[in-house]
Amino acid sequence: MAQRTVIPFGPQHPVLPEPIQLKLTLKDEIVEEALPHIGYVHRGVEKAAERMDYTQNVFLVERICGICSFIHALCYCQGLERLMGLEVPRRAAYLRVIWSELHRLQSHHLWLGLYADAFGFESLFMEFWRSREMLMDIFEKTAGSRVIISACCIGGVRRDISDQHLQETLETLKMLEAAFDKSSEVMLNDYTVKKRTVGKGILPADKAILLGAAGPVLRASGVEQDARQTGFAAYDELRVEPVVETAGDCYARAKVRIRECRQSLDLVRRAIAGLPDTDIAVRPKGRPNGRTISRVEQPRGELLYFLAANGTQKLDRLRVRTPTFANVAPLVHMLPGCEVADVPVIVLSIDPCISCTER
Amino acid sequence: MMLSSVIRNLFSKPATRPFPVAVRTAPDGYRGAVEFEEDVCIYCGACATRCPANAICVDRVAKSLDFDPFKCVQCGACAEACKKGCVQLQIDYQHPVAAHSTVTFNGALKPPEAP
Numbered sequence: 521m522a523q524r525t526v527i528p529f530g531p532q533h534p535v536l537p538e539p540i541q542l543k544l545t546l547k548d549e550i551v552e553e554a555l556p557h558i559g560y561v562h563r564g565v566e567k568a569a570e571r572m573d574y575t576q577n578v579f580l581v582e583r584i585c586g587i588c589s590f591i592h593a594l595c596y597c598q599g600l601e602r603l604m605g606l607e608v609p610r611r612a613a614y615l616r617v618i619w620s621e622l623h624r625l626q627s628h629h630l631w632l633g634l635y636a637d638a639f640g641f642e643s644l645f646m647e648f649w650r651s652r653e654m655l656m657d658i659f660e661k662t663a664g665s666r667v668i669i670s671a672c673c674i675g676g677v678r679r680d681i682s683d684q685h686l687q688e689t690l691e692t693l694k695m696l697e698a699a700f701d702k703s704s705e706v707m708l709n710d711y712t713v714k715k716r717t718v719g720k721g722i723l724p725a726d727k728a729i730l731l732g733a734a735g736p737v738l739r740a741s742g743v744e745q746d747a748r749q750t751g752f753a754a755y756d757e758l759r760v761e762p763v764v765e766t767a768g769d770c771y772a773r774a775k776v777r778i779r780e781c782r783q784s785l786d787l788v789r790r791a792i793a794g795l796p797d798t799d800i801a802v803r804p805k806g807r808p809n810g811r812t813i814s815r816v817e818q819p820r821g822e823l824l825y826f827l828a829a830n831g832t833q834k835l836d837r838l839r840v841r842t843p844t845f846a847n848v849a850p851l852v853h854m855l856p857g858c859e860v861a862d863v864p865v866i867v868l869s870i871d872p873c874i875s876c877t878e879r
Numbered sequence: 880m881m882l883s884s885v886i887r888n889l890f891s892k893p894a895t896r897p898f899p900v901a902v903r904t905a906p907d908g909y910r911g912a913v914e915f916e917e918d919v920c921i922y923c924g925a926c927a928t929r930c931p932a933n934a935i936c937v938d939r940v941a942k943s944l945d946f947d948p949f950k951c952v953q954c955g956a957c958a959e960a961c962k963k964g965c966v967q968l969q970i971d972y973q974h975p976v977a978a979h980s981t982v983t984f985n986g987a988l989k990p991p992e993a994p
């Protein structure tokens with residue numbers, strides 16, 4: 521007779537970069553139910569944001585997530601700019617796109633590596649992470665730091681990228697692309713990799729919409745939705761077509777991210793080619809007042825900030841909805857029916873960023 | 880498919896550096912450790928107001944500045960705020976030390992300049 525067992529997966533688990541616990545109810549080797557528990561890395565960022573000055577908050581929100589720090593700052597600044605009626609100079613908008621797309625590339629490289637590690641492909645993990653170093657070097661050179669780049673400010677960006685650095689960036693991207701071609705080829709076509717990913721953790725399109733999935737998870741299920749279509753920063757001129765796959769399994773999610781990497785490479789090149797020659801920031805005047813919602817596309821999906829300001833130095837409320845939070849419900853739906861050995865791969869396939877989720 | 884990478888990796892140098900032997904210097908414009916030029920400071924407190932980490936404490940009356948490098952997140956907001964150019968971010972990172980210490984300097988305690 522089949523025995524039911526409850527196994528705690530996490531919060532500490534070799535494949536999990538960050539702590540989340542899933543209580544897995546197993547019937548023999550098959551998962552019957554998964555119950556997520558979060559709350560291990562809550563830092564109270566939203567509350568801290570109410571206590572700090574609205575300009576200081578730019579540095580605070582960046583620290584919500586280390587992997588897409590720039591995009592958090594962008595989302596926050598964009599909301600405040602709307603409240604204060606600031607028009608960002610075009611060059612700043614383009615630089616924002618360049619740094620955002622480099623962050624997306626960097627984040628997807630990190631994920632592809634971790635994902636390879638989840639099914640035990642250690643050398644592929646190393647290949648992706650070695651390439652990722654090139655991107656970190658670009659950040660260090662252009663923005664002054666590797667991870668928390670602090671390049672965004674209210675009204676524009678804090679520093680310009682010189683022509684020489686732009687050229688160097690293009691050359692680095694050429695090398696990165698050559699390395700990426702090789703590694704992504706393995707990720708997509710290797711027999712063993714496909715054995716572990718094709719048909720695992722399927723999320724049909726109707727369920728993805730119903731459960732509110734976001735980002736690559738949503739697009740891998742065949743739903744065409746990308747917040748970059750709203751045309752924030754310079755995406756109104758650099759049009760972006762959402763990358764869509766239809767299978768909805770782990771393989772499709774990896775494929776979406778790999779194709780997005782190519783898209784980002786293309787976007788960075790187009791943004792550098794069309795970089796206008798204007799100022800890089802306008803000085804914010806006055807204090808923000810009113811309420812607004814700001815949306816941007818993070819590597820993991822759509823990021824949403826709600827800002828309530830009252831005309832003083834401090835905000836009334838800052839609410840952050842991160843894409844991983846949206847993707848936990850779809851994850852819980854994907855797990856039942858899979859084998860326990862596939863759980864790490866499926867969990868990683870949503871690209872969980874728990875620090876983001878808990879803030 | 881990985882075979883070409885494996886062969887290439889066998890005959891190439893490691894991607895990492897042997898750290899204490901080969902030290903990498905950060906590029907220009909890197910945001911490293913914060914340093915103050917004591918003589919230039921007018922104790923206006925602009926840096927302290929902008930610092931998101933509350934790492935700087937300025938007493939305008941007593942003319943003293945207290946900086947806690949352990950709270951500092953190397954964002955560079957103080958350097959942007961300082962009109963006197965007396966805060967600078969070094970290219971070098973903040974080195975580890977054995978004990979917690981702060982940097983304090985006090986303009987009032989300086990000996991008056993000779994007339």
Ligand code: SF4
Pocket residue numbers: 915919920921922923924925926927937944960961962963964965966
């Ligand atoms: S802003 Fe500059 S001059 Fe003013 S207190 Fe700070 S370091 Fe001194």
Ligand code: SF4
Pocket residue numbers: 913926929930931932933934935950951952953954955956957958
């Ligand atoms: S670099 Fe940032 S955190 Fe450090 S003292 Fe200056 S303002 Fe404060």
